[in-house]
Amino acid sequence: MSRIFSIIVSLLLASTITGCAWLGTEADATEDWSASELYTEASKELDSANYKRAxxxxxxIETRYPFGRYAMxxxxxxxxxxxxAEEPDEAIAAxxxxxxLYPQNPYVDYAYYLKGIVNYNRSVGFLDRYIPTDPSQRDPGSALDSFNDFAVLVQRFPDSKYTPDARQRMxxxxxxxxxxxxxxxxxxxKRGAYIAAANRASYVVEHFQRTSAVEDALELLIDAYEALGEKELASTAERVLAMNREAGRLIDDTPSPEEVGLARKLWDYLELDKN
Structure with missing residues (x-):
């Protein structure tokens, strides 16, 4: 019986060793691959939406060939x-x-653009592609981050092929x-906080002059000042509103079909919203 037991133990050990060796071989399947081979395979996995493997x-590549063009x-x-892979924090960090690491790289403009796109998608949201919603009612954190990302791109790389789309998104x-x-x-x-309302409306008039929100802001200023009993300030806001309307300074900032079409073509070409 003891001899049979010893044989069974030996077989189990041999099986375990063989299994470990097989796992080791599988784990090191790319051990002898060149940087080019690794990159080619990674690109295939990326194109196939196998993002984890890519x-x-x-x-x-970065570990084995840290100084080559493939690592970059x-x-x-x-x-x-x-x-x-819908990992925005990791995307922005990368x-x-x-x-x-590569501030002078000819593709660094794309890195800035990608940051803007990541935050833009956060601000717009997945459901907006299918369900009409008002994104202006959401927390503006990601929208502001996206705006700043695009602003850096536009300022530093005015001739980049990504700049026209970035401007439109801004x-x-x-x-x-x-x-x-x-x-x-x-x-x-609505809450009766008229001073706070007036402050917000004034901020829009001062900082967002070429947007359609200015007209709404001036109307709110009039209402807030009247509610506060500030007749003179309300009258001043009314005059400013009337003057801007007469001068045609109150604009409709809705993008034209041509502008939307140009931005959409670049968006589709880069496949930035396809999973």
């Missing part, structure tokens, strides 16, 4: 892969890392930020 291969490209692709984001302030001002009016 990220693993990009990491191998792998870092940028890592940011994009995280974005596609883009920031690329910007820090118009949209700026309009929403202004409308958000109007929503808050109206909330204060």
């Amino acid at each position: 990220l693993e291969l990009y990491e191998k 490209q792998a870092q940028l692709d890592t940011a994009y892969a995280h974005y596609k 883009a920031d890392r690329f910007i820090k 118009v949209y984001l700026r309009s929403n930020l202004a409308k958000y302030e109007i929503h808050v001002a109206r909330y204060y009016m």
